[in-house]
Amino acid sequence: MASETKQTELKQGLTGRHVQFIALAGMIGTGIFKGSAETLQQAGPSVVFAYLAGGLLLLIVMTALAEMALTHPKHNVQMLIHKAMGSRSAFVTGWLYWINWVVVTTVEIVAAGSFLQYWFDLPLWILSLICGVLIIAINLSQVKNYGELEFWFAGIKITTLTLFIILGACLIFGIIPSSAANPVENLTSNGGFMPFGLGGIASAFLVVVFSYGGAELVGVAVTETKDVEKILPRVIRGTVFRVITFYIFPIIVICALIPWSSVTGEVSPFVQVFDMLNIPAAADIMNFVLLTAVLSAANSGIYATSRTLHAMSLSGEAPRKFGELSKNGVPRRAILITAVFIFLGVLIAFLTESRALNLLMQIPGFTIMIVWLAICVSQIILRKRSNLTPSFKVWLFPYTTIFAIVCFSVIFISSVFNKANIVGSTVCVTIMVVLIIAAQIHDKYKQK
Numbered sequence: 290m291a292s293e294t295k296q297t298e299l300k301q302g303l304t305g306r307h308v309q310f311i312a313l314a315g316m317i318g319t320g321i322f323k324g325s326a327e328t329l330q331q332a333g334p335s336v337v338f339a340y341l342a343g344g345l346l347l348l349i350v351m352t353a354l355a356e357m358a359l360t361h362p363k364h365n366v367q368m369l370i371h372k373a374m375g376s377r378s379a380f381v382t383g384w385l386y387w388i389n390w391v392v393v394t395t396v397e398i399v400a401a402g403s404f405l406q407y408w409f410d411l412p413l414w415i416l417s418l419i420c421g422v423l424i425i426a427i428n429l430s431q432v433k434n435y436g437e438l439e440f441w442f443a444g445i446k447i448t449t450l451t452l453f454i455i456l457g458a459c460l461i462f463g464i465i466p467s468s469a470a471n472p473v474e475n476l477t478s479n480g481g482f483m484p485f486g487l488g489g490i491a492s493a494f495l496v497v498v499f500s501y502g503g504a505e506l507v508g509v510a511v512t513e514t515k516d517v518e519k520i521l522p523r524v525i526r527g528t529v530f531r532v533i534t535f536y537i538f539p540i541i542v543i544c545a546l547i548p549w550s551s552v553t554g555e556v557s558p559f560v561q562v563f564d565m566l567n568i569p570a571a572a573d574i575m576n577f578v579l580l581t582a583v584l585s586a587a588n589s590g591i592y593a594t595s596r597t598l599h600a601m602s603l604s605g606e607a608p609r610k611f612g613e614l615s616k617n618g619v620p621r622r623a624i625l626i627t628a629v630f631i632f633l634g635v636l637i638a639f640l641t642e643s644r645a646l647n648l649l650m651q652i653p654g655f656t657i658m659i660v661w662l663a664i665c666v667s668q669i670i671l672r673k674r675s676n677l678t679p680s681f682k683v684w685l686f687p688y689t690t691i692f693a694i695v696c697f698s699v700i701f702i703s704s705v706f707n708k709a710n711i712v713g714s715t716v717c718v719t720i721m722v723v724l725i726i727a728a729q730i731h732d733k734y735k736q737k
Contacts, residue, residue, distance in 0.1 A: 317446045317535050321500060322557050322582055325540060328496050329552045332489035334482050334544040336497075337537050339490045343497040344532030347504055348525075349693040350661045352683050353668035355525045360671065360679045366664065367600040373667035373674075380606040380728040381721070382663045387597050388720060389502075389656035391627065394590030395634030397583040398424070404580040407573075414639040420584065421635060425628045428591040431617045435592055442585035449578045450535050453559060457542030460565060476541075479550045495654040495704045500536070502657035503589055521681070591624060591631075598623035606731070655704065655717040662697045665690050 328336045357369045364372065367386070371379035402417030409416065427434055459465040476482060483489070543549075543558045546565060552558045557579065563571040599620040602612030615621040668683060669690050683689055705714040 317443065317450065317582070321450075321536055321539065322559055322579055324496050324500050325543065326552050326558050328493040328500075329540070329543070329549045329558065331485065331493040331496070333480060333484040333549045334476050334540075335484075335490055336493050337540050339493040339497045340500075340532065340536045340540065342490075343494065343501055344536070346661075346693050346696055347501045347532070349683065349689050350664055351504060351525045352681075353690055353693075354664055355521045356679045356682045357664075357668055357671055358521060359681055360675055360677055365596065365600050366660070367597055367606075368604065369671070370663050370667050371604045371606070373670040374663070376604070376606065377725075377728040377732055378663065379601070379604060380731055381724045382660060383597055383601045383606055384724055384727075385656050385720065386660050387594050387601075387627075389653050389660070390590040390593045390597075391630050391634065393502075393653050394587050394594070394627075395631050397587040397590065398631065398635055400583040401580055401587065404576055404583065407576045414635065417635050417639075418632075420587065421628070421632060424584065424587050424591055425624060427588065428595065428624050429615070429617070429619060429621060431619070435588065438588055439585060442581050442588065445578060445581045446585070447535070449574075450539060453562070454534075454538045454542060457539070457546060457562060460562075461542065461545050473545070475546065475548050476544050479548050484549075491700075491703065492707065492709070494700050495707075495710065498658050498661075498700070499654035501532075502653055503586070503593075525681070591627060594627040595620050595623040598627065652713050652717055652720075655701065655713060658697050658701050658704075659721075662694060662701070665694045665697070 325336075328339065332339060354366065354369075357373075358364065361369060361372065367379060367383045370382050398421045399413070399417050401420040402413045402415075405411075405416040405420070406413060427438055456465065485492075539559070543552070543562060546562050547558070552561070557575060559578075560572065560575045563575055568574070598607050598611040599614075601607035602609050602623070611620060611623040611626070613620070613622060669687055672679075672683075672686060704710050705718065707714075
């Protein structure tokens, strides 16, 4: 039994600073640096309300996750869902989460290659392949190397956003000269602060959820974290502060300095603002930051997919081979099988000139919402079953969790029937149906 434990039990190689920055890295990525252009086009300056509302829902999800993780030690997200709702729900949610991160990681690796083309005149597939091999090699080494890389990636993004907010404030208040004649007018002109009404704010929710997707990686990493009882509550409590600091403030700066209607999405709105500073290397700086952002997301994607497969193998929802660990204590086979599918995705992107993947990028918003729904439902079930009083728990239970469930359900249904999301919703619903049927077949097979 001892040798079997060594082969399947993940090492606790992540420290407090690793987990804190994994949470930050999960929330700060292409969703803010490039996705902000899309949300501004949908809702104008009032999109800050969508980010605030999304941040509130994320806080509930993260608190529910922390409560379950502390009450049930050494259980990550997939294990907690299995414990609460059984094998079929865990099967569907686990594989859905794996598919979600395979899609995200594929797109991020292709995006990393495209950012490298700014400096290197090489084919996209070669640069993407180099990025993919680098990220996979890092994940095949000890888990602390993954945590260390995320720490530095997140540090670069946080530093950039902090400088952006400070420099933006200097431009707004005239400390640094700029072409922004009247920042207040930029916030209220071009149709007003809320040019598309409540409908515009609602339409931006899918991208907002996608932007925040990845914060739940803390729940995936919990089985590899030292002193999780001390670290996790501290990380969760900082969620709202991080949302306000790294989403709301940058959006306000962008809308104050440039008319929101001039944000086209062809370049990052952050680049547009940096151009106002007349810094010669502004484009190179932002290209480097965007490169680290997508590499960080790809790094997290490999981690999330491999640990999800590892957890599912231990509970019987995936082949047991994926539960075996290397000498470094990482699920090598789970990483390698994920790598195969990611490189297939990169090949598809190369053959279709990224058109197919651009459409499939609608999927993560749907899948993350389903995973967050499953976390909230699991928290209600496990709280009612448990006789233990958690040291860190959801406030005003069960009303806050029910509120989040209702909100996610409404957002999901409205997004599915939104014509603009027809490709993503069709693919997501199809995947869900296939996974539900597969879960039933798998369950019957296990019973035999």
